[in-house]
Amino acid sequence: MNATTRIVAPTHIIEKEGKVVAELYHTRAELFLATLGDESVDLVVTSPPYCMGMEYERSTSADDFLNDHKRVLPEIARVLRPGGSACWQTGHHVRNGVVTPLDALVFIAAQSVSQLVLRNRIIWTFGHGLHSPTRFSGRHETILWFTKGQPYTFNLDDVRVPQKYPGKRHYKGDKKGKLSGNPLGKNPGDVWDIPNVKAKHVEKTEHPCQFPVAVPARLILALTNPGALVVDPYMGSGSTGVAAIANGRRFAGSDITRKYLTIARKRVGNAVQQKALIRADMPPRQPKATDSVSKLSRQWKSLRRKTYGSDV
Numbered sequence: 001m002n003a004t005t006r007i008v009a010p011t012h013i014i015e016k017e018g019k020v021v022a023e024l025y026h027t028r029a030e031l032f033l034a035t036l037g038d039e040s041v042d043l044v045v046t047s048p049p050y051c052m053g054m055e056y057e058r059s060t061s062a063d064d065f066l067n068d069h070k071r072v073l074p075e076i077a078r079v080l081r082p083g084g085s086a087c088w089q090t091g092h093h094v095r096n097g098v099v100t101p102l103d104a105l106v107f108i109a110a111q112s113v114s115q116l117v118l119r120n121r122i123i124w125t126f127g128h129g130l131h132s133p134t135r136f137s138g139r140h141e142t143i144l145w146f147t148k149g150q151p152y153t154f155n156l157d158d159v160r161v162p163q164k165y166p167g168k169r170h171y172k173g174d175k176k177g178k179l180s181g182n183p184l185g186k187n188p189g190d191v192w193d194i195p196n197v198k199a200k201h202v203e204k205t206e207h208p209c210q211f212p213v214a215v216p217a218r219l220i221l222a223l224t225n226p227g228a229l230v231v232d233p234y235m236g237s238g239s240t241g242v243a244a245i246a247n248g249r250r251f252a253g254s255d256i257t258r259k260y261l262t263i264a265r266k267r268v269g270n271a272v273q274q275k276a277l278i279r280a281d282m283p284p285r286q287p288k289a290t291d292s293v294s295k296l297s298r299q300w301k302s303l304r305r306k307t308y309g310s311d312v
């Protein structure tokens, strides 16, 4: 047995009513995945390190990102049950101002894993982030959803969202005059507007790159049934685990950074006790025209008039 095949034990085992519902490992993704049996996992939802030199990253190279995925994705295919899903949430690698879309590299790595079939490329858009003076400010990341072959689980009715025009009716043909939409709501589509986790977000922890629980929750509800095993090999603060437990699924995950494991244990434990802080999956708040922050100051109005000839 060498270092990459060494079997590791869970660091935290979390129970609910005498049954194990979550196992958290303080280890590398590859060692964690090696503990999982063939075809034992229903869904993987993860956001890997972007190799941007964050405090938890050993690399700043997009080549390392690609090579890591060439090793990890075959393991993902091994542990997934037939018809299970893997969802990879990534953003952009930026070095010396040059942008590499990381989902392109995940897709390239997945091309040599024939069992993984791409079903959707979801755009996750959010209203806030850094303002770039040299290019358009980044306001989206992506999620690649792969299934291990077909048929696969897709519970659309569990993730429908309200229609813009629920009262819309067919205007011609046999169904003329009848309501045209689905009474349970519409398909959420492949562009998801969900606020990211910034300072005032109710889910914010010390982790610098959390995704909101609403992102994995939608995937878990749509792509698994209650009791399913959901896995996140780069779990960070445990957002996927919180989403899994809060929705009656089981969870296993790993992270190499001890302090994030501690945060994940607390959050997943809170989810078991139905005490986890979770922002409901609802559209971002729109400011009212009467809010003071919605109003243009006199100073800016005059500056805009001078620059553009109008203050709108």
Ligand SMILES: C[S@@+](CC[C@H](N)C(=O)[O-])C[C@H]1O[C@@H](n2cnc3c(N)ncnc32)[C@H](O)[C@@H]1O
Binding pocket: 027, 028, 029, 030, 046, 047, 048, 049, 050, 056, 057, 207, 209, 210, 211, 212, 233, 234, 235, 236, 237, 238, 239, 240, 254, 255, 256, 257, 260
């Ligand atoms: C983008 S963050 C994940 C954040 C997570 N989705 C959340 O909501 O908190 C990536 C995580 O991967 C962890 N990590 C980095 N390299 C790893 C490796 N080889 N194996 C496991 N975890 C790793 C980092 O410590 C970091 O917490």
